[in-house]
Amino acid sequence: MEALQQQFKDLLQTEIQCSEELEGWLKRQSRLLDEVEEQLKQHYIQFQCNTHDQQAKEAFDFDQKHVQPLVKRYKSLLDSKYYESPFRLQLDPKHFGLLNKKVENSIRLFNEKNIDLEIEEDELVTKYFEITGNLTVMWEGEEKPLSDMEVYLQDPERTVRKNTMTLIQESxxxxxxxxxxxxxxxxxxxHQKAQNVGLPNYRDYMFRKYERFDYTAADCLELAEAMRQYVVPLQKKLQEKQQKTLGLRTFRPWDIRAVPINEKPLQPVQNVDELVKGTxxxxxxxxxRFSxxxxxxxxxxxxxxESRKGKAPGGFCESLPASKQSFIFMNCCNTQDDAVVLLHEMGHCIHNELIELGPYRNVPMESAELASTTMELLTMEYWNTFYPSGEDFKRAKREQLRLMIQYLPIITVVDQFQHWxxxxxxxxHVERRAKFKELARTYDSSFVNWEGYENWLETTWLSILHIFEVPFYYIEYAIAQIGALQMYKQYKENPKQTLIHYKQALSLGSTKSVKEVYEAAGIRFDFSAQTIKELMEFVEKELELFEEE
Structure with a gap:
């Protein structure tokens, strides 16, 4: 801690005599922050990999209580030093204009009182992971983590699916x-953090924290309405078809992922080694370069x-900036989802690889998720690596697009739930439960029959770790899927040019706005109902083509 503090002090005490020295100083600051960030992320990864590991938990707790507060305080002082430098205005505005905007925003959001609040916040999030990471169920005489149960929600036997969902929900x-x-x-x-910086609510605080300079809360509502108008009808149509294929009178929540009685759930691999090799x-x-x-x-x-007891739920890719590497964490259960998740996380790794280090390495999540979601779709034509059978290959592609349509409304519900x-x-608690159900009824398909199981619907959000750990990080998935579908459409027409656009957009990091990054990718950053309508028509035609193949 003392050595780190001295390094920050040295940066603060550095005399800067010209714009060239200011640029050099920024690079020094970036290198130091990269080194600290990598150590923090390594400790986070170790804790996520084994929430039972007391040593990993202690290191993670120490970071939250001591290292991160120190970094936040000095980062604020460094931001002020940069912003107050007379040489800042001599830097090329084309390259440093957006950085200036980011630093100014950061200065406005900093408040010393919030550092102690954030320590408490981190402790609560850690407690969430400890609780959820240790949840297990007994299945056929064996104790299994919840992530291992997902495969049974696709089982052809309806009783198996219902029992599985019951165990997960009761857990x-x-x-x-x-x-x-x-x-x-x-x-x-x-809420107190927002009040401390003069903002009326935490939603407004996080929009600034996430540097959402290209859209507003009103735009999110506009997107939600477009989803309700054009995505939900297609979702309902696909669910009606699913019900007919399954031969059911009513469509229950445990039927959403089901396969027909004469089929088996898609299983691209038998183990992790096969998954990595196929990917x-x-x-x-x-x-x-990607492989x-x-x-x-x-x-x-x-x-x-691998999935295992004590491992935190979910999946992520963490950038390790000092060593210029990435780390992928996920919970495999030998389903098609594993293949999609690994390709998704590889999209993040590729993004990290294409960005040069420096103050523009931390990209907005709308760009990060565009990189990962697009990778899912650009690789679809090659999934026959996992599925030599032509019919399973077609099923995998159909399932990918069908699930995108299934989850877009859910993303919308979660986003609007957090706004509320x-x-x-x-x-x-009662109002919270009721509001989630109300939003689900508004922005998700009403075709699924939850009668008798409204309790499950009202508490669906409890398992969504983003709500606890990274609040308001969810709408990016919808925005990215809209962008990725545009990229996929472009890829079908001109694969070579699309790949050039993809890599060019990713290499920009945050040197450009999100809107400009999307434009560099050859697509529109557009929430309009017309864009959503056009994309849903495209997806429906694609699904019809997969049926005909």
Whole structure:
């Protein structure tokens, strides 16, 4: 800690005599912050990989209570030093204009009181992961983590699916009160953080924190309405078709992922080694640089893909900026989802690889998720690596697009739910449950019959870790899917040019606005109903083509 503090002091005490020295100083600052960030992320990864590891938890707790507060304080002082430098205005505005805007925004959002609040906030999030990471169910005499149960939700036998969902939901409901209380405390802390910087609510605070300079909360509502108008009808149509294929009178929540009685759930691989090997061959067909990156990550033990007890739920890619590497964390259960998740996370790794280090390395999530979601779609034509059977290959592609349409409304519900929670911070648990159900009824298909199981619907959000750990990080998935579908359409027409656009857009990092990054990719950053309508028509035609193949 003392050595780190001295390094920050040295940066603060550096005399800057010209614009060239200011640029050099920025690079020094960036290198130091990269080194600190990598250490923090390594500790985070170790804790996520094993929430039972006391040593990993202690290192992670120390970072949250001591290292991160120190970094935040000095980062604020460094921002002020840069912003107050007379040589800042001599820097090229084409390259530094957006940085100036980011630094000014950061200065306005900093408040010393919030550092202690953020320590409490981090402790609550850690508690959430400890609780959810340790949830298990008994299945056929064996204790299994919840992530291992997802495959049974696709089982042809309806009784199996219903029993699976019951076990998962009852497991989550067993800790509902604990998670609701954690959420209460998080909302109170986060509302206070917004108040401390003169903002009316935490939603407005996070829009600034995430540097959402290209869209507003009103735009999110406009997108939600466009989803309701054009995505939900297609979602309902696909669910009606699913019900007919399954031969059911009613369509229940445990039927959404089901396969017909004469089929088996798609299973691209039997184990993690096969998953990595298959993904390598797929990426090789897109760009040899992409496959080489995966090979390097495997050789350097930068993949933790297996599901196991004590491992935190979910999946992520973390950039390790000092060593210029990425780490992928996920919970494999030998389903088609595994293939999609690994390709998705590789999109993030490729993005990290294409960005030069420096103050523009931390990209907005709308760009980050465009990189990953597009990778899912650009690789679809090569999924026959996993599925030599032509029929399974077609099923995998159909399922990919069908699930995108299934989840876009859910993304919308979660986003609008968070807007409501933080605009109304004094709500009760009962009101919270009721609001989630109301939003689900508004922005998700009403075709699914939840009768008798409304309790499950009202508490669906408890298992969505983003709501607890990274609030308001969810609408990016919808924005990115809109962008990725445009990229996929472009790729079908001109694969070579699309790949050039893709890499060019990703290489920009945050030197350009999100809108400009999307334009560099050859697509529109557009929330309009017309854009959503056109894309849904395109997806429907694609699904019809897959049926005909």
């Amino acid at each position: 989550m409901l067993s800790v509902e009160e604990d998670l609701q209380i954690i959420m209460d405390k998080l909302i109170a802390l986060r 390598f061959h797929i990426l090789e067909k897109v760009d040899s 080489a990156l995966l090979h390097e990550m495997k050789e350097k033990n930068l993949l933790d893909l 929670m933080y605009e109304n911070p004094n709500h009760t």
